[in-house]
Amino acid sequence: MGGDFVNILNVAYYTIKRNIRDKRSLCLMLLFPIVLILILGTALDSQFKPQNVDKTVVYYINNDNGEMGKAFDQFINQDEIKEILDVKTADSKEEARGIVSGGGAAALIEIDEDFTASYALGEKANIHVYNNNNSGFRASVVRNIVDSFIDGANSGGAILSIGKMPDYKTFTTIEDTPLETDGKIPGAMDYYAVTMLVMILMYGAGYGTYGMAEDYLYDTGNRIKASPIKIHELFIGKILGIIFTIFCQSMIIILFTKFVYKANWGNNMAQIAYICLSFSVFSTAMGSAACILFKNERTADSVINILIPIFTFLAGGYVPINSSNNVFASIRVLSPNFLAQTAIFKTIYGREVLDIYTSTGILWAASLIMLLISLAAARRFKA
Amino acid sequence: MTKVIEVYSFYHCFYKLIFYIINKKGMIKMIVEIKSLIKRYKDYIAVDNVDISIKEGEIFGLLGPNGAGKTTTINAILGLTNIDSGDIKIFGRNMRDGESEIKKSIGIVPQEVSIFKDLTAEENIAFFGKLYGLRGKMLKDSIDEALNFTGLLGNKKEFPKAFSGGMKRRLNIACAIVHKPKLIIMDEPTVGIDPQSRNHILHSVQKLNEMGSTIIYTSHYMEEIEEICTDIMIMDHGRIIAHGNCDELKELISSEETIDVEISSVNYTIVDNIKSISGVRDCTLNDKKLKVISDKKSKNLSRIIETISNTDSEILSLNVEKPTLEGVFLTLTGRTLRD
Numbered sequence: 001m002g003g004d005f006v007n008i009l010n011v012a013y014y015t016i017k018r019n020i021r022d023k024r025s026l027c028l029m030l031l032f033p034i035v036l037i038l039i040l041g042t043a044l045d046s047q048f049k050p051q052n053v054d055k056t057v058v059y060y061i062n063n064d065n066g067e068m069g070k071a072f073d074q075f076i077n078q079d080e081i082k083e084i085l086d087v088k089t090a091d092s093k094e095e096a097r098g099i100v101s102g103g104g105a106a107a108l109i110e111i112d113e114d115f116t117a118s119y120a121l122g123e124k125a126n127i128h129v130y131n132n133n134n135s136g137f138r139a140s141v142v143r144n145i146v147d148s149f150i151d152g153a154n155s156g157g158a159i160l161s162i163g164k165m166p167d168y169k170t171f172t173t174i175e176d177t178p179l180e181t182d183g184k185i186p187g188a189m190d191y192y193a194v195t196m197l198v199m200i201l202m203y204g205a206g207y208g209t210y211g212m213a214e215d216y217l218y219d220t221g222n223r224i225k226a227s228p229i230k231i232h233e234l235f236i237g238k239i240l241g242i243i244f245t246i247f248c249q250s251m252i253i254i255l256f257t258k259f260v261y262k263a264n265w266g267n268n269m270a271q272i273a274y275i276c277l278s279f280s281v282f283s284t285a286m287g288s289a290a291c292i293l294f295k296n297e298r299t300a301d302s303v304i305n306i307l308i309p310i311f312t313f314l315a316g317g318y319v320p321i322n323s324s325n326n327v328f329a330s331i332r333v334l335s336p337n338f339l340a341q342t343a344i345f346k347t348i349y350g351r352e353v354l355d356i357y358t359s360t361g362i363l364w365a366a367s368l369i370m371l372l373i374s375l376a377a378a379r380r381f382k383a
Numbered sequence: 384m385t386k387v388i389e390v391y392s393f394y395h396c397f398y399k400l401i402f403y404i405i406n407k408k409g410m411i412k413m414i415v416e417i418k419s420l421i422k423r424y425k426d427y428i429a430v431d432n433v434d435i436s437i438k439e440g441e442i443f444g445l446l447g448p449n450g451a452g453k454t455t456t457i458n459a460i461l462g463l464t465n466i467d468s469g470d471i472k473i474f475g476r477n478m479r480d481g482e483s484e485i486k487k488s489i490g491i492v493p494q495e496v497s498i499f500k501d502l503t504a505e506e507n508i509a510f511f512g513k514l515y516g517l518r519g520k521m522l523k524d525s526i527d528e529a530l531n532f533t534g535l536l537g538n539k540k541e542f543p544k545a546f547s548g549g550m551k552r553r554l555n556i557a558c559a560i561v562h563k564p565k566l567i568i569m570d571e572p573t574v575g576i577d578p579q580s581r582n583h584i585l586h587s588v589q590k591l592n593e594m595g596s597t598i599i600y601t602s603h604y605m606e607e608i609e610e611i612c613t614d615i616m617i618m619d620h621g622r623i624i625a626h627g628n629c630d631e632l633k634e635l636i637s638s639e640e641t642i643d644v645e646i647s648s649v650n651y652t653i654v655d656n657i658k659s660i661s662g663v664r665d666c667t668l669n670d671k672k673l674k675v676i677s678d679k680k681s682k683n684l685s686r687i688i689e690t691i692s693n694t695d696s697e698i699l700s701l702n703v704e705k706p707t708l709e710g711v712f713l714t715l716t717g718r719t720l721r722d
Contacts, residue, residue, distance in 0.1 A: 010513045014502065021501045219495040223558075226461045226491045227514040228483040 007229050011237025012244065019207060019245040029249045033200040037257055040196070041189030048188040055086040056138040057105040059096040066116020068153065072127070075149050076109075084141060100130055106138035107131040109146060119153065186264065186349065193263035194348075195317035197253050198340045201279045202308045204246035206301065208287025211238045212374065213297035216381045231379050239284055239371065246280040266348035271356065275347065278360040279340040281367045286336075289370035292377045311335040339363055412439040413475065414566055414597045415460060420469035422455050422621075429455040431621040433469075437599060437614070442592050444612030445601040446708065452621035453601040454494060457570050460599075461491060473566070487515055490564035490596075494571045496551045497558075498543055504530065504554050505539040508561050515562035529557040532590075534583065549580025556587065560596075567591060568599045573607060585611055605708035617712060624715045633706040635715075638680075639664060641704040642687060644673040646696040656690045663687070671699075 019025065060076065062069050076087055088105070090096035096108045108130040112118070118125035127146055131139035186194070215221040215234055224234060254272065257263040265272055290300035312318060315337035321328075332338050343359040415437040422430040430452045437443045445453045458464040460471060462478045471478060473485050498507045508526045517525055530536040533553040543551055552572060559567060569588065573581045588611055592598050602608055608615055609629050617625040617632070625632055646653070649671055657666040657673075662681025667674050673691075677683055684703065691698055 007514070010510075014499075014506075014510050017506075018499060018501045219493050219497040220499065222458075222463055223491055223493050223497040223511075224514065225463060226486065226489065227511065228486040228516065229514050230483075 004230070004233050007233040008237040008240065011229070011234055012241035015211065015238050015241025016244055019241065025207065026249075028203065029200055029246075030252060033196045033253055034256055037189065037192045037196045037261060037263070040192040041187075041261065041263075043188075044192075045188040048186065048191060056084060056107075056141050057086045057088065058142050059090045059099060059105050059108045060087050061090055061093055061096060061108070061110045063113040064111045064115040066120075068116040068119050068125070069111055071153070072111060072149060076145075081145060085145065097130060101132050103132065107142040109142065186345070189257075189261050190264040190348075191320065193254075193257040193261065193265070194344050195312070195315065195337075195341055197250060197257075197276075198279065198315070198337045198344070199308065199312045199317050200253065201246060201250055201276065201340070202283050202286075202311060202337060204242075204249070204280060204283040205287030205290070205304045205308075207242045207245060208239075208284040208289075209291040209297055209300045209304065210287075211242050212288045212291040212378070213300075216292060216378050217295065217297060232375065235375050235378055239288065242284045242287075243277075243280050246283060247277050250276040250280060264348060268347050271347045272344060275340060275343045275356070275360055278343075278363045278367075279336070282336055282340075282363045285367040285370035285374070288374045292374045292381075311337045314338060315341050317341070336363060336366070413437070414439050414441075414473065415443075415599070416470075416472040416475075417456075417460070418470045420456065420459060420471065421467045422452075422459060422464060423467050428621050430459065430466075433618075433621070433623055435616065435623075437597060439597050440592070440595070441614050442588065442598040442600055442612045444608035444615040445599065445618060446603070446605060446608045446615055446712070447601075447618035448603050450620075451603075451618040453618055454570055455621075456618070457491075457568055457599070457601060460568065461486075461489065487562070488565040490559035490562065490567040492556050492559045492567065492569040492572045494574065496555045498551065498554055500542065500544050503540050503542055504535050504546075504557070507543070507554060508557050511558040512561040517562055525561050525563070529561040532560065532587065533557040547577075547580070549576040549583070552576050552580060552584060553587075556584065560591065563596075565596060566599070567596050570601050571603070572600075573602070573604065581607075605712070609708050615708070617708075617715065619712075619716050625711060629708070632708060632711050635711060638678065639676055640679045642675040642677060642684065643700075643702045643704065644675065644687075644691065645699040645701075646671050646673055646691060647699055648696050650694050650696050653691055653694055653696065656694075657687055660686050660690065 062073060064072075075081065076085070081087075090099070090108070093108075093110060096105075096110075099105050100108045108128075110128040110130070112126050112128070115125045115127070127150065129139075129143055129146055131142065215224060215238060225231070251273065254265055254269075254276070258265050287300070287304060290304055291297055294300045294303070312335075314332045314335040316332075317337055321332075339359040339362055343356045346356050346359075413436060415435060417433060417435040420430050420433040420435075421428070433452070433456060435443075435456070445456065447453050455464060459466050459469075460473065462482060474488060476485060478485060499510070502510060505526055508529050509522060512522050512525055526539075527536065530539050533556055535550065535553055535557060538546070538550065543554060546554065556569075556572060559569075572588075573584050576584075585607060588598055588600060600608070600612060612629070614628060615626070615632055616623055625635060627635070649668065651668065653673065654666050654668050657663055657675055660677075660683050662678040662683045663675060664678060665674075665676040675687055677687070688698065688701070
């Protein structure tokens with residue numbers, strides 16, 4: 001048993017040593033993501049920043065001289081509302097509509113001439129809001145403000161109808177509680193530091209593919225198998241060496257992006273390291289299994305190189321995807337990148353999409369299955 | 384052709400009988416014993432009912448063209464391929480009865496250079512040394528010995544990518560001998576290298592043998608086999624077609640010898656005189672070049688020389704053509720080794 005362990009360590013040691021000397025792979029695994037994170041993080045920075053919303057321009061025509069019309073005048077000229085809306089008056093309805101249609105204002109609010117009379121009679125009283133199709137959320141803001149006036153008026157009417165005078169108090173309905181976004185949502189650099197790390201960890205599968213090809217498909221492997229080492233010792237040693245290599249590379253990327261790019265990796269580095277280790281195991285297992293099952297390094301490499309961009313895209317690795325489509329949501333869970341990214345984002349930002357241990361548990365289970373299949377196949381390999 | 388095979392079969396049976404008697408008395412230690420080995424790849428029979436016995440201290444040559452079944456036989460000995468039937472014993476033990484122990488005493492020099500290009504010469508040898516259980520000072524000393532033996536001591540910190548083909552082949556050998564194996568299997572170790580490196584390797588093989596290792600040496604270069612091997616087996620299409628030492632194999636095909644003589648002047652009476660010598664089968668003269676074909680057993684070379692000397696012609700050169708293993712292979716199969 002002691003000999004087994006020494007043999008495993010021996011194979012792992014030389015695997016790590018050789019991987020470190022493989023400059024081409026190191027370049028791909030370290031320089032490539034570092035450059036990619038810089039480019040994407042810088043180029044798409046504005047896309048990830050919360051936007052400041054300026055005042056919404058709205059035109060207002062009040063044709064009602066009654067109490068309700070005056071009440072709306074008062075309402076819309078409150079300071080709180082003025083912080084949100086820039087209310088302008090128009091000479092005519094046509095002129096105002098023209099401005100709104102041309103995009104000069106988000107909406108036109110128009111109160112009918114008989115608004116107070118109709119309200120007093122309990123009939124239908126209208127405040128019209130016109131907006132153009134491009135007004136987007138600004139039109140919603142206007143509608144919500146108008147709705148809040150109408151709700152208040154309706155409540156007051158209801159109280160009067162049961163014989164009580166409404167007791168008006170002034171409430172601060174819009175509280176000034178600014179959202180602190182820094183560190184709570186990822187900036188572009190933070191986002192791509194995670195997604196590109198996960199993508200490059202997946203490319204670590206190439207180490208697994210080559211490692212298995214060398215031991216089970218090429219002549220060097222035959223020579224090693226002619227020695228007293230047992231197949232499982234060779235297999236475990238090689239896998240451990242590869243996992244260690246990929247894991248170290250992930251730590252280098254994390255430390256570099258943390259201290260040089262100031263990417264946010266949160267405060268729980270141990271958990272981040274655990275997730276990276278889980279994903280290193282997964283990518284190694286995937287590469288190994290592909291090589292042993294296809295019995296051809298180039299075919300295995302090709303399949304993996306097709307799968308990785310698909311997995312990365314599904315996980316939103318290139319661009320964040322906020323789709324509410326159920327089918328897409330089901331498909332993206334199949335992407336191992338999604339599982340790893342989710343676990344990392346959850347660790348950093350505390351957003352619950354899938355539990356960290358559920359995500360990593362799935363990765364470990366899949367890795368174990370692939371490794372066992374690889375080992376079983378490797379034991380049957382003969383010249 | 385039929386006669387040759389009959390002679391071979393008789394010789395082979397006789398040889399086996401004598402060998403069996405000696406072996407029974409425990410006088411010869413067998414290193415490898417293969418009985419009725421058959422290996423098929425689907426419908427193709429790579430090794431067809433092969434028996435091999437290799438004695439301790441031999442350089443056993445396995446000669447045959449590409450595809451003869453040499454490497455498959457080697458893989459079977461090493462347990463790297465599943466066999467369809469037969470029995471293989473190494474050091475008197477079956478591989479399944481002590482694979483790890485048996486393998487510790489075997490060194491393999493694969494046909495392809497099987498070293499790691501991203502490890503230095505020293506690290507390559509250390510890696511394989513560790514696989515065979517060497518550690519610490521013993522490992523260090525063994526690495527230096529292997530490097531020294533293969534003439535690579537001065538290159539021990541260099542990476543193989545900077546090596547010539549011959550140096551890579553030598554490193555390939557160094558990795559196989561670091562643990563001082565009792566049995567060294569060399570599968571075509573000189574393919575594609577320069578004559579100087581080839582000579583170095585052949586010399587190394589003989590030295591390793593002198594140091595106590597039994598060697599199995601496969602090649603399709605008959606000159607190499609002829610030069611170093613003490614026991615030779617010729618394979619073709621997965622079957623053994625001849626077995627013996629170099630002289631014995633040549634005896635199989637050669638009942639006559641050819642004598643080429645260059646004379647100073649043309650004299651046709653010489654031809655008639657030589658033809659009258661006992662054992663001479665034919666004699667031709669072509670522009671001062673005399674070709675005499677004679678029965679090998681008649682031992683009449685001195686009489687031929689004397690006959691020529693008795694004329695006014697002088698002998699300018701004389702060459703007795705000896706049969707080669709290439710000739711043996713050609714006679715037995717109708718093909719040359721490189722066909």
